[in-house]
Each structure stands twice: as C-alpha cells, then as structure tokens.
Amino acid sequence: MSENNKNHRENWKKESNFSAQHLLISKRLIHDMIALAKISPTDTVLDIGAGTGALTYPLAEIAAHVLAIETDSAFIDRLFSKMQDRSNIRIKQSDFLEVSLPRSPFTVVANIPYSITTPILGKLLDHPGVPLQRAVLLVEKGAAKRFTAVPIIDPRILSWRMQYEIRLVRTVSPHHFAPPPQVDSAILLIQRREEPFVLTQHQPKFTSLAAYGLRDPRLPLFAALSGVFTPPQIARLVRMLKVNQEYPIGRLNEEQWGTVFHTMLQHVPPHRWPQWGKSSKGKSKRRK
C-alpha cells in the first residue's frame, strides 16, 4: 500500500449512508465496458463509485493509473484488502462531487451511483477545459435516453453535446447487478469530439445562446432568435441551416447550432449576445 493511500485511508473514516449499491456481477459486461473505453497503457482512468472493485482491478491491469473513488467505508476496506501490491491503484474515500479532477487527460469507466447521475455528468462535462477524453458509464436507461435525445431541448445537454459525442450503446438488464436494481440500465459512451462544434474558450457564450434560444423549444426560429439577429440575418441564417423560418428551434442538431453560434460571433455585435443568467428569462438585450 502506498503512503498516499495509507494517508487517505486514515484521513477518511467517515461513514456513509448511500443506498443503491448495485454491484456489477457480469464479467462480460465489465469486459465490454473496458473494451469500449479503448484504454492504452499510458492512460489514467477514474472509477467513480468503485464499490468492491469490480471495474477497478481489471482496469488496473491495462491502464497506467486508476483512481478509485468511493464513499462507503466498508467498501474502502475491501478495496484496500484486495489491492495487494498493485501500485497503480489509488483509492480515495470521498464524495466524487468534491474531488479535484486530474489536470491531464483522463478516461472514466464506472458504474456510477444513479442518484447523482446529472451532477456527475455536470462535473465531467460542464467545463470543456476538464481534460476528459472518454467515459463509459452505466446509468439508468431513462437518463441515458435523456442525454442522447433527439431533438435536443435541454440547453445544458446541448452544450455538452457540442463538445462530446454521447451515445447509448445498449440497454443492460437488472440481472447484471447484485442486488438487481428496479430499473433497466444502459451503457453510455461519451467521447470528446476531435473537432468540437464550439471551441472550448467560447463555451460560456454558447451556453448563454443555447439557454436563450431554447427558452421555449417549440418557438419557430425567427421568433426564438429575434432578440439576437435582425430579420435579414435570420433569413440568411435559415438558408444556411437548410430549414425555413418556421422551423422549431428545438429541432436543430449540434451542427446547426454550431452554424447559429458562429454566425452570431461573426455578424452580431457583442452587446446583442445573450448573457448568462438573463437568457433563460428571455431578457437578452433586444434590437429596437
């Protein structure tokens, strides 16, 4: 056991009362998740909610470093006892939402606690400066459908999908876990786009535009964007998007949103851009 791990073990003796500890018992599923993650021997991998290490130990056989994060003291003890001389595993007893993420590129492979799925994704995906390369996650099937839905009507999920491709790989039935959960699960694959639709440094501006534009996803484009673009600009924009002015803004895909955003950056003066915090209420500065 490394000194670092010993210290963590001693420093974190608080008990947790997290429920929903549905442990993975399917070797096939573990194998498939790790294969999807395309881990190379130089990679750092995070296992969020490591439990008793169903993913942690197989990951450590391939990756350079594995950081296993777990809140439950009993599981922490079992993780340490199974660790033996594996020096490339670091076990951390902590709430994942409180840990500092690696500053260099990393991958996540995890059967996460479903009760905090959106906060976990938010921590990984809200700030594209976080160097997440790929994540293979077991999530509740309903959540997987929400993150991959078409059309995209949730501005936060749209912002994630401008940077990351998010795919529901397949449904996973409850019998892959002990105890079995009451819901179906799904493998969610999150892959950083080689060419994101929005550059990292522009992401906050895009998030404001998305929140403003999607304040009512049923609005036709001309109405949804009338506070940002002039009527002639909207006429040109819809030609570029290959839709008409009546097209509901909530039906635009990621690429079309990229076009809307870059048109705004190029042709609309900054004081007309929707501003974070005002956008969702439709309070962005409007043209007179």
Ligand SMILES: C[S@@+](CC[C@H](N)C(=O)[O-])C[C@H]1O[C@@H](n2cnc3c(N)ncnc32)[C@H](O)[C@@H]1O
């Ligand atoms: C669905 S179980 C998965 C366990 C293990 N990875 C497996 O597949 O067998 C989720 C795990 O997350 C842990 N957990 C719950 N909330 C957590 C949090 N905020 N941060 C880190 N781990 C958490 C639970 O104690 C539980 O062990």
